[in-house]
Amino acid sequence: MHNYLTKEAIKKLEDEIEYRKVVTRKQINEDLKEARAHGDLSENFEYKSAKRDRARNESRIRFLERMIKTSILIEDIVSEDQVGIGKTVYIKFEDDEIEKFLIVTTIDADPLEGKISIESPLGKAIYKHRLHEKVEVHSPNGNYYITIDQIEN
Known part of the structure; x- marks a missing residue:
């Protein structure tokens, strides 16, 4: 599976x-x-808790690194009347x-x-459709139509 990410999201x-590598890891090692x-x-509950925290931190680091490695870089170049990343969209069902x-x-x-990927x-x-367009949505619960009612930057 690929994640579609912008340069800002990757950063x-x-x-x-x-x-997590510099600050969190150091704090956990001190706790240990x-x-x-x-x-x-x-x-020793504190020792077991610190070990669990270390495992979670390392797991999160691996997850984030894998997310970056498998990502597809996208450039979100859309016009004012198109749906794009960072825009607020009003959808009429x-x-x-x-x-x-x-x-x-x-x-x-x-x-x-209300934040959808x-x-x-x-x-x-x-994504990238224009204001007032009627669009078919393919979902696991069946297909339906919506209209893009308003787009705000």
């Missing part, structure tokens, strides 16, 4: 990796050293309900906050 991932000093490691979405890359997606079914369908 954000690289910054998080650097922070302190927990070891408390004696018996078999019943078949039942005349209008919903507001912010179009983002994979790493910033949060559907509960260009890789989601709705995001794929509307």
Whole structure:
């Protein structure tokens, strides 16, 4: 699977990796050293907790590195009346309900906050389409039509 990321999104991932390697890793190692000093490691909750934190941190670093490695760099060049990354879009559904979405890359997606990725079914369908276009959305629950009602930068 590939992640479609902009240069800015890749930079954000690289910054998080650097922070985790330099700051977080150092703090966890200090916590481990302190927990070891408390004696018996078999019943030392702080030691087990620090080891778990270290494993999570290293796992996150590997995940982010793999995300960058498998990403496809995209340049989001769209006109004012086209749907693009960073734009707020108002979508009119078949039942005349209008919903507001912010179009983002994979790493910033949060559907509960109205941030949809260009890789989601709705995001794929509307990406680079123009204002007032009627678009078919192919989703796991079936196909439906929407209209791009408004686009804001």
